[in-house]
Amino acid sequence: MYDGPVQDLIDELGRLPGIGPKSAQRIAFWLLEQPQADVERLAQVLSTVKANTHLCSICYNVTDSETCRICRDPRRDQGSICVVEESKDVVAIERTREFRGLYHVLGGSISPIDGRGPGDLRIAELVRRLSDPQVSEVILATDPNLEGDATATYISRLLADTPGIRISRLASGLPVGGDLEYADEVTLGRAFSGRRYVDQGV
Amino acid sequence: MYDGPVQDLIDELGRLPGIGPKSAQRIAFWLLEQPQADVERLAQVLSTVKANTHLCSICYNVTDSETCRICRDPRRDQGSICVVEESKDVVAIERTREFRGLYHVLGGSISPIDGRGPGDLRIAELVRRLSDPQVSEVILATDPNLEGDATATYISRLLADTPGIRISRLASGLPVGGDLEYADEVTLGRAFSGRRYVDQGV
Numbered sequence: 001m002y003d004g005p006v007q008d009l010i011d012e013l014g015r016l017p018g019i020g021p022k023s024a025q026r027i028a029f030w031l032l033e034q035p036q037a038d039v040e041r042l043a044q045v046l047s048t049v050k051a052n053t054h055l056c057s058i059c060y061n062v063t064d065s066e067t068c069r070i071c072r073d074p075r076r077d078q079g080s081i082c083v084v085e086e087s088k089d090v091v092a093i094e095r096t097r098e099f100r101g102l103y104h105v106l107g108g109s110i111s112p113i114d115g116r117g118p119g120d121l122r123i124a125e126l127v128r129r130l131s132d133p134q135v136s137e138v139i140l141a142t143d144p145n146l147e148g149d150a151t152a153t154y155i156s157r158l159l160a161d162t163p164g165i166r167i168s169r170l171a172s173g174l175p176v177g178g179d180l181e182y183a184d185e186v187t188l189g190r191a192f193s194g195r196r197y198v199d200q201g202v
Numbered sequence: 203m204y205d206g207p208v209q210d211l212i213d214e215l216g217r218l219p220g221i222g223p224k225s226a227q228r229i230a231f232w233l234l235e236q237p238q239a240d241v242e243r244l245a246q247v248l249s250t251v252k253a254n255t256h257l258c259s260i261c262y263n264v265t266d267s268e269t270c271r272i273c274r275d276p277r278r279d280q281g282s283i284c285v286v287e288e289s290k291d292v293v294a295i296e297r298t299r300e301f302r303g304l305y306h307v308l309g310g311s312i313s314p315i316d317g318r319g320p321g322d323l324r325i326a327e328l329v330r331r332l333s334d335p336q337v338s339e340v341i342l343a344t345d346p347n348l349e350g351d352a353t354a355t356y357i358s359r360l361l362a363d364t365p366g367i368r369i370s371r372l373a374s375g376l377p378v379g380g381d382l383e384y385a386d387e388v389t390l391g392r393a394f395s396g397r398r399y400v401d402q403g404v
Contacts, residue, residue: 002293004266005247005254012244017232023220025290028251030219032264036252042214045207047245049230050238052207062234064206088227091204 006032058129060105060122062087070094070103077101080137083126083155085109085148093141101137104129109147110154118154126155130162140169208234260331262307262324264289272296272305279303282339285328285357287311287350295343303339306331311349312356320356328357332364342371 080101142148258270282303344350
């Protein structure tokens with residue numbers, strides 16, 4: 001136990017996810033050695049971040065404005081919507097530079113165990129966006145796990161009859177750079193069932 | 203890249219020691235989901251901790267007052283001073299409940315590589331404390347590494363001629379609960395040279 005404020009800081013840091021007591025102590029003493037302006041900047045960002053953060057009124061991505069940077073960008077393909085669980089997934093996909101359309105953040109996945117059904121996700125909001133005749137493609141990019149698969153299956157059935165909309169799901173398969181022998185059997189099975197035939201000429 | 207304040211928060215968190223970009227992102231989104239009061243409390247502690255933290259005017263441990271809790275406690279043995287490198291070491295030793303005396307925090311160790319000589323540590327301040335006739339024992343509890351050993355050796359030579367003061371160093375040896383075969387050779391060597399003879403009766 002340290003005296004007063006140092007212990008308070010260690011306690012508060014220790015409540016953060018993934019920060020154990022040892023890390024909390026290390027960070028606290030590191031902070032004590034930093035210039036006051038640097039520590040103050042972190043404090044400032046912390047105390048204002050919630051008030052300054054909203055969900056985009058179109059796609060529900062986190063943003064500091066009424067709509068997010070991606071929805072505001074006229075160069076994005078307005079005809080394609082990629083459906084993800086969380087804002088973090090938007091950033092992960094943006095990093096690939098493979099997709100130039102818009103997003104829709106569901107706010108989670110269907111998980112009966114956690115008591116989350118379709119009604120707890122922003123699926124009605126997605127359906128409403130599809131009434132825009134510009135939209136011609138929905139890419140379901142939920143997590144490749146049980147809940148994510150259930151969510152993608154639910155949405156693809158719901159949208160199956162929507163005219164003029166092509167629906168796709170991200171490919172499952174072997175992670176690039178990995179060893180085939182270390183792949184788990186489900187992933188390897190998906191890689192087999194999703195195999196692509198090679199153009200062999202004649 | 204996230205919009206505005208969320209990215210600012212991730213950047214600030216990512217500057218903390220031991221927090222990588224993935225952890226910073228996870229903590230940022232976790233914070234966004236917490237009640238504003240909780241986040242505000244962390245911000246508050248951060249912005250006040252430096253101003254409210256001082257070094258004890260006697261032992262140089264971190265404290266929120268003129269002197270630290272240990273130096274203020276009349277039940278502590280005023281005759282024994284345990285010399286450590288950092289405030290963290292005080293807490294580690296307090297946790298053992300083996301020591302009921304006072305501390306002296308040097309503020310580091312002698313490290314020529316990092317350009318820290320004896321003059322950069324609070325050794326003169328330690329010598330001054332020893333002029334109190336109450337003090338009869340100095341325990342050198344610097345880290346069991348090259349720099350800590352050099353520091354302990356320097357201080358023990360400096361104090362060797364001080365009348366009425368017994369000087370000791372913490373024992374080196376096998377960590378309790380470990381496997382002998384996994385001990386490194388230096389530790390095992392210290393365990394041998396520091397072995398204690400067992401009372402065998404007659």
